[in-house]
Amino acid sequence: MTEAPSPIFPQHGGCQCGAIRYELRVPPFGIWACHCSLCRKQSGSAFGLSMGVALDALVFVQGEPAVWTRETESGHMLDCLFCPTCGSRLVHRRHAHEGRQTLKPGTLDDTSWVVPGRHFFPESALDWVKTLLETPSPPPS
Ligand SMILES: [Zn+2]
Numbered sequence: 503m504t505e506a507p508s509p510i511f512p513q514h515g516g517c518q519c520g521a522i523r524y525e526l527r528v529p530p531f532g533i534w535a536c537h538c539s540l541c542r543k544q545s546g547s548a549f550g551l552s553m554g555v556a557l558d559a560l561v562f563v564q565g566e567p568a569v570w571t572r573e574t575e576s577g578h579m580l581d582c583l584f585c586p587t588c589g590s591r592l593v594h595r596r597h598a599h600e601g602r603q604t605l606k607p608g609t610l611d612d613t614s615w616v617v618p619g620r621h622f623f624p625e626s627a628l629d630w631v632k633t634l635l636e637t638p639s640p641p642p643s
């Protein structure tokens with residue numbers, strides 16, 4: 503795996519239209535990709551990216567996200583925070599959150615350091631993604 507650059511905190515990010523802005527104050531617990539069909543639907547893309555962060559590590563500094571709540575397959579209630587203007591998904595919070603939430607890291611202004619450390623449901627990945635996952639990374643130059 504290629505070495506990701508070390509970010510300087512706080513990091514900033516926001517939704518696609520710019521109405522909602524946030525500050526991420528400390529490093530995340532982890533970054534992962536999920537290839538399940540629900541994450542595909544949610545992201546409108548090939549897979550979902552998530553970044554585990556502490557509840558108090560992320561502060562909204564502009565705008566107020568809207569919330570859509572759904573029940574997960576494991577029976578937990580999940581709050582999905584999004585921009586009410588442009589619809590960008592920003593954060594997921596389980597009701598039994600244990601102090602954590604997940605940030606959708608594609609909304610960060612600087613995504614150069616966003617590298618998933620784990621892949622969930624790789625067997626459900628699109629065929630071309632499977633091919634990429636199975637291709638060994640080139641050695642660092
Ligand atoms: Zn927006």
Ligand SMILES: [Zn+2]
Binds near residue numbers: 539541542550
């Ligand atoms: Zn998923």
